[in-house]
Amino acid sequence: MTIDPILLEIVEGTLASVEREVETAIARTARSPMIRDAHDFRAGIHDRRLRKLTGRSYSALVQPVARDFPPEEMQPGDVFFHNDVYLSEGGIGHLPDLCVTVPVFHGGEVVAFVQAFGHHDDIGGAVPGSMPSHARSAFEEGLMVPPIKLWDRGVPNRAALTIMTRNSRMPDSLAGDLDAECSACLMGARRLGDLFARYGRAAVEACFDAIIDRTTQTFRRELLAKIPDGTFVWEDYAEHDGVDPPRLHAQRITLTVDKAADVPLVIDFAGTSPQAKGPINHAGDYSGGVFLKKWLAPVLRNLADTPERAAELDVNEGVVPLIEMRFPEKGTLLTPVFPAPTNARTFVILRLLGVLAGVLAKATGGRMPADQETIRYTGVYGEDDRGPYLMREVLGGGSGGRYYADGEDTIHVVPDSRNIPAEFAEARWPFVVERLGLAVDSGGPGEYRGGLGYDKHIRMLRDAHYMSIADRSILSCWGVNGGRAGRPFR
Numbered sequence: 144m145t146i147d148p149i150l151l152e153i154v155e156g157t158l159a160s161v162e163r164e165v166e167t168a169i170a171r172t173a174r175s176p177m178i179r180d181a182h183d184f185r186a187g188i189h190d191r192r193l194r195k196l197t198g199r200s201y202s203a204l205v206q207p208v209a210r211d212f213p214p215e216e217m218q219p220g221d222v223f224f225h226n227d228v229y230l231s232e233g234g235i236g237h238l239p240d241l242c243v244t245v246p247v248f249h250g251g252e253v254v255a256f257v258q259a260f261g262h263h264d265d266i267g268g269a270v271p272g273s274m275p276s277h278a279r280s281a282f283e284e285g286l287m288v289p290p291i292k293l294w295d296r297g298v299p300n301r302a303a304l305t306i307m308t309r310n311s312r313m314p315d316s317l318a319g320d321l322d323a324e325c326s327a328c329l330m331g332a333r334r335l336g337d338l339f340a341r342y343g344r345a346a347v348e349a350c351f352d353a354i355i356d357r358t359t360q361t362f363r364r365e366l367l368a369k370i371p372d373g374t375f376v377w378e379d380y381a382e383h384d385g386v387d388p389p390r391l392h393a394q395r396i397t398l399t400v401d402k403a404a405d406v407p408l409v410i411d412f413a414g415t416s417p418q419a420k421g422p423i424n425h426a427g428d429y430s431g432g433v434f435l436k437k438w439l440a441p442v443l444r445n446l447a448d449t450p451e452r453a454a455e456l457d458v459n460e461g462v463v464p465l466i467e468m469r470f471p472e473k474g475t476l477l478t479p480v481f482p483a484p485t486n487a488r489t490f491v492i493l494r495l496l497g498v499l500a501g502v503l504a505k506a507t508g509g510r511m512p513a514d515q516e517t518i519r520y521t522g523v524y525g526e527d528d529r530g531p532y533l534m535r536e537v538l539g540g541g542s543g544g545r546y547y548a549d550g551e552d553t554i555h556v557v558p559d560s561r562n563i564p565a566e567f568a569e570a571r572w573p574f575v576v577e578r579l580g581l582a583v584d585s586g587g588p589g590e591y592r593g594g595l596g597y598d599k600h601i602r603m604l605r606d607a608h609y610m611s612i613a614d615r616s617i618l619s620c621w622g623v624n625g626g627r628a629g630r631p632f633r
Contacts, residue, residue: 154350168327174319175264184261198457204234211290214253220297225290233429237486238285245328249339257331267310271524274486276385281482286310358461377502381490384421392416411469422484432468493517509624516540519613541594550594573604589626
């Protein structure tokens with residue numbers, strides 16, 4: 144089918160617009176600071192073949208919903224929900240990430256899906272916030288919900304909602320956030336339904352194919368062409384798992400490049416450490432690693448000719464055919480066996496971004512940025528005059544120096560996330576932010592230095608419990624082409 148280039152632009156622009164509209168609606172109507180203020184959530188649009196169409200941000204997967212609820216049996220007004228890590232096909236990393244999926248209908252059939260998932264305040268478990276750093280089992284981390292129908296033909300499943308809120312220490316925030324996500328996704332589904340109604344299913348789906356194919360060809364032509372054929376190895380480490388005494392947990396990538404092959408990149412995780420007793424495991428070996436492919440592929444954009452061009456490149460389902468993933472046998476950090484805990488899987492999944500950057504730097508003579516900070520979860524909880532409270536914040540760090548410029552200061556690896564404004568925090572919780580600024584000289588020195596991290600000091604106004612899940616307190620972020628390491632977290 145010949146694609147009208149004007150229609151292609153309209154369809155692509157509509158997809159991006161709907162995704163932003165869904166995310167804006169969630170941000171403006173959610174209750175919890177993690178969703179509303181820190182923006183620790185994402186939306187995504189997928190076609191009826193479960194392919195991710197948009198490339199602005201990563202999202203979860205539709206596969207677990209379609210596995211348990213055949214699309215031909217879905218009805219308008221249905222809303223599906225899940226957060227079970229081991230039943231998510233790799234799309235959910237830990238239990239506080241709750242996922243909502245809404246089918247889009249045209250002519251009585253499912254033609255697409257709108258999805259949102261976000262990091263919610265509390266879903267039960269051993270500690271407030273549902274991220275016990277000492278967890279030895281997923282049963283300590285909170286309520287596990289396999290794919291269920293949360294709304295049935297527009298009618299909310301009150302029993303399921305009651306079970307979830309009853310298991311949360313912050314029931315009002317949880318209920319409000321879920322309502323925001325469901326309403327926003329239903330709105331997005333209506334917008335996409337209008338697109339199909341206006342231009343017809345055949346024309347719109349042809350544009351979907353063209354969007355995905357263009358990404359595949361662009362990555363081949365502009366990025367993979369810069370990587371020489373061969374085999375390259377890189378390894379990095381998580382420093383501890385919260386349970387065992389501090390020790391190194393290896394994450395290794397062996398990258399094999401054959402640009403003439405149908406699948407030019409093979410990422411082999413052999414050599415990755417056994418699964419941890421503590422919660423740093425990530426269940427990535429599902430659906431051929433399709434989530435990890437889309438998670439890691441943005442690293443390749445650093446090979447673009449200019450930073451401006453890199454920012455223009457989408458990472459949608461078009462990257463999936465370019466990458467083969469080879470996982471070790473069950474029982475490693477990336478192939479954990481249920482009920483291995485996963486709430487701090489950021490130590491592994493974010494470190495993998497740096498491992499891929501390292502192996503590509505080795506292959507391309509240092510064309511990649513140096514290593515960068517991951518993220519750390521910090522928070523306080525207790526009671527004040529208004530009752531129980533929970534404050535959590537996700538802090539990033541500096542990005543690695545680049546071959547053409549310094550690294551960025553105080554960034555989030557997770558796209559669009561941000562810290563919580565000091566003024567808001569002081570008005571809501573019983574503490575004072577005494578300092579929030581750049582950590583002087585924390586970036587690695589070099590011709591182009593690494594970015595600087597945060598320096599944040601808070602003073603509690605009453606007794607409280609403090610929690611922190613952090614890494615890079617022993618091993619520093621590494622440099623490239625003679626650049627020095629950055630300062631460890633402290």
